[in-house]
Amino acid sequence: MDQTMQRAGNFLPRVDETEGARNEVDRRVVSLTAPASGAAEQYRALYYRLERMRELRPMKVIALCSALPGEGKTVTAVNLALTAARANLDRRILLVDADLRRSQVAKVLGFRSKPGLSELLQGECEIQDAVRHFRATRLTALPSGASTEEPSQLLAGRRMKDLLRAVRDNFDEVYIDLPPSLPFADAAILGPQTDGVLMVIRAGSTSSRQVSLALEHLAGAAVVGCVLNGAEGSATPYLKSYAR
Ligand SMILES: Nc1ncnc2c1ncn2[C@@H]1O[C@H](COP(=O)(O)OP(=O)(O)OP(=O)(O)O)[C@@H](O)[C@H]1O
């Protein structure tokens, strides 16, 4: 019975109003906490836009990036991955927190962040120890793990390449939360190894020059669209597709 309810999309966990409470999903994960809301609908629109792009060319590994900190990459990545998991019960979905600097995915989803990507890339654990299965959804998450002194070096290393190869074999859709591209090299390192990068742009705060510079930093990566986040003061992101 429980399973039937979840399959019907009625899975609504109790959410504590206290932000950051352990084992509680953050309220901003609207795709899970408020699936009927306008914001959740916008994430569905974004997801199906991506699905249509996938009909033109396969895109398994998608990274979320932005020019500057705080533009909404993590909230978008988490909601998009959950939307994917709810939309396709037969697909295996992975969310990777590749922001080894200000990792938030584990906090937002309410689970422990260690061990995670950082330990995996340092050879301290195996992938099965690092991934979490998120409640009753089809979502698997790889949190960031402990902070490290040299995130760029770790992300540029052979183990990261091996990991990306392995996840391509084992998942149908992979969403990667990246750090901002202007201050750090990480996005420029990982972006070209993905099938597509979505640029999150905070409405009314990031200048077009900053966005252009960020795109230059990502040279070599396939930027497939942008998400204008927080438009008109509302919590509704939407996707504008680049003409390609
Ligand atoms: N559409 C939105 N409406 C309202 N608040 C939002 C929206 N998107 C993000 N936020 C808030 O803005 C802040 C930054 O969001 P988030 O952590 O997703 O950004 P980020 O780009 O991942 O930041 P960082 O560069 O630090 O990793 C958070 O407090 C988040 O809840």
Ligand SMILES: [Mg+2]
């Ligand atoms: Mg983030």
